[in-house]
Amino acid sequence: MSKIVIVQGSLSKDSKTVIVVAETERVLKSRNIDFETLDLRSLELQFCDGRNLADYNADMQKAYRILESADAFIFGMPVYCWSMSGVVKNLIDITAGALENKVAGILCNAGGNRSFMSSADLINVLYYESGVMTVHPIVYTSYEDFKNGKLVNEKPLAKIPTMVDALMKQLSV
Numbered sequence: 001m002s003k004i005v006i007v008q009g010s011l012s013k014d015s016k017t018v019i020v021v022a023e024t025e026r027v028l029k030s031r032n033i034d035f036e037t038l039d040l041r042s043l044e045l046q047f048c049d050g051r052n053l054a055d056y057n058a059d060m061q062k063a064y065r066i067l068e069s070a071d072a073f074i075f076g077m078p079v080y081c082w083s084m085s086g087v088v089k090n091l092i093d094i095t096a097g098a099l100e101n102k103v104a105g106i107l108c109n110a111g112g113n114r115s116f117m118s119s120a121d122l123i124n125v126l127y128y129e130s131g132v133m134t135v136h137p138i139v140y141t142s143y144e145d146f147k148n149g150k151l152v153n154e155k156p157l158a159k160i161p162t163m164v165d166a167l168m169k170q171l172s173v
């Protein structure tokens with residue numbers, strides 16, 4: 001059975017990426033898809049400085065092992081200056097070897113409704129650093145899609161299962 005690892009890439013305690021990740025978890029559960037969520041808030045994060053994996057702390061090594069155990073990923077990226085957050089890029093730099101030649105879906109969560117192309121940076125980094133191919137559609141959310149701590153816009157809500165389908169299709173070829 002294929003396993004998906006979801007990376008929750010926001011460190012905010014009031015994160016909206018977390019809400020989109022929770023909705024994605026609901027879809028995966030409803031389809032009996034094996035998954036594990038790596039919430040970056042739960043790790044003692046270190047910066048990448050090019051050292052060997054064994055010289056990072058236990059949490060970074062744990063993150064590597066979890067990512068290594070995946071057949072595919074779903075990256076929940078908060079948009080920071082039309083790009084991924086620094087912690088997401090830092091995680092990829094440290095764990096690039098665990099991602100190699102796998103596939104990924106993207107949950108791109110921004111403040112404004114015009115930062116959709118921010119996910120292009122993540123697509124580039126995943127491809128050029130680890131040969132990770134990403135699937136369409138990308139799920140894009142912004143502040144206006146949430147109400148009372150819930151994702152309420154039907155458009156991204158509908159895109160989550162479509163993105164999961166696209167990911168599972170890649171795993172079956």
Ligand SMILES: Cc1cc2nc3c(=O)[nH]c(=O)nc-3n(C[C@H](O)[C@H](O)[C@H](O)COP(=O)(O)O)c2cc1C
Pocket residue numbers: 010011012014015016017018077078079080081082083109110111112113114115
């Ligand atoms: C440093 C920083 C840069 C940001 N840059 C953008 C941006 O370029 N475009 C945008 O639409 N929102 C931007 N935002 C807003 C975040 O994308 C928004 O708050 C989002 O909800 C963050 O995800 P989170 O709630 O899961 O932490 C920025 C926020 C921060 C803190």
